């Protein structure tokens with residue numbers, strides 16, 4: 001039997017259909033219906049198979065029993081859909097590549113396709129380079145420059161992947177390999193084990209009774225697009241997603257040293273090897289040696305012990321000071337996910353979330369949290385369904401109702417746009433009624449550094465600002481953050497008592513781990529938030545924890561490790 005189409009792929013098909021309908025000039029509501037369906041499916045915690053087999057799919061608002069449900073069924077059961085194929089006919093496949101350029105939606109693709117006969121990213125790039133794009137109605141020089149910059153950025157991000165994409169793919173591959181007979185040990189190594197926000201490929205290390213059979217199974221993984229290398233100790237494949245994956249097999253005895261070696265980072269390895277050398281110890285991927293004599297190590301912990309270092313967890317192996325700490329033996333006790341007692345920055349259908357208030361609150365309670373902070377978008381965020389006063393009151397009323405039925409404490413909050421001058425998005429009488437406010441910049445990203453820094457500092461000086469949201473507004477692999485004087489912003493947080501958010505959305509993952517150490521040193525609180533727009537996004541917290549550990553944060557540096565009582569006091573004090 002063919003493997004059924006994954007949900008991710010289905011979401012992509014639905015998005016493409018929306019695009020095709022738009023390019024064909026179909027009516028707006030039809031286009032929106034497909035876009036919505038894609039988002040609903042994407043955000044739903046269940047996989048496609050479960051949704052279909054339980055009949056839940058038909059009950060989902062936005063999918064229902066009509067054409068869309070039919071297409072989803074076809075995709076799942078037959079791996080294709082006639083309607084979709086019909087739509088796609090007549091368009092070159094390379095045209096869909098344009099979709100990946102930030103800021104390049106269906107309308108613009110339609111324009112360049114019809115008026116400039118652009119059929120691919122290369123075509124668009126050359127039209128921009130020779131100035132033809134700027135002359136097209138609705139484009140102009142400025143936009144042309146921006147598109148060129150975005151194409152450059154896109155080319156730079158080719159072959160690099162966000163942590164959630166890599167984690168999901170590695171998880172599936174690992175589950176597949178674990179089913180093979182004879183596996184003794186198996187681990188993910190490389191940058192993914194170190195929790196880097198962006199990774200180039202997946203590294204897997206295995207010890208097995210029958211390495212050859214494991215390499216054989218590896219290259220036959222159903223998601224393989226092509227086999228790059230097939231050897232006795234190392235094989236490489238390219239996955240259909242475009243991601244590469246290396247498999248190395250070693251003996252059980254070699255496993256700990258090989259795992260340590262292939263986890264990296266290279267810079268960390270080199271630095272530790274230098275220390276070892278001074279003690280007459282040699283470490284490589286095959287083992288730890290004193291002179292010519294092999295010293296058996298049963299675990300990574302033992303390797304560190306032999307070299308006289310405190311154990312260094314994978315996330316911080318970047319040679320940014322961890323080795324000095326480990327040598328002095330006062331290594332930080334890094335935060336763990338179980339330390340998180342509640343979360344903020346949770347959206348609902350009141351603004352641009354896809355799940356109801358009740359669903360989001362229930363999922364927080366099921367995760368065992370003591371509190372959850374609801375924060376939909378504020379009134380200026382028109383693009384995201386920001387809340388006008390009337391709808392805000394309605395939401396508060398609903399929260400009060402829900403609070404009677406849920407044990408988890410629900411905090412009423414808002415993700416307030418930080419306006420150009422640094423002020424928040426509601427007048428004081430409203431601001432004063434929130435339990436908390438996340439201040440975020442969602443517009444005017446192009447201010448000069450000094451102005452942007454001032455804007456954020458002013459926002460923190462506002463006593464109603466509890467948290468400063470996704471600090472630089474970056475979108476990993478697609479948009480650079482805005483210019484900011486980070487030192488000054490951290491100082492302002494210190495002076496005002498505002499906490500800085502560590503936004504755990506895989507595209508954001510900021511405060512960047514490289515600045516967490518500075519915030520920690522200054523005693524600035526960091527709060528780890530899922531920025532959830534769907535129930536499944538509540539799991540983003542796991543990535544946030546990885547990044548927090550990477551930034552050396554301990555439990556007491558993270559605001560939302562407070563228990564409910566302490567959190568209630570903290571929120572009151574801030575006002």
Ligand code: DGT
Pocket residue numbers: 189190191192196198199200201203261262263264265266269270
């Ligand atoms: P990536 O793949 O660019 O996201 O980052 P990594 O760190 O996973 O790099 P990768 O896949 O090239 O290699 C995996 C690990 O193997 C790396 O972190 C350290 C180790 N390694 C690879 N090549 C060398 C090397 O030439 N010297 C040393 N010391 N270690 C190496």
Ligand code: CA
Pocket residue numbers: 190191192200201202203
């Ligand atoms: Ca790697």
Ligand code: ZN
Pocket residue numbers: 415440469470
């Ligand atoms: Zn936001």
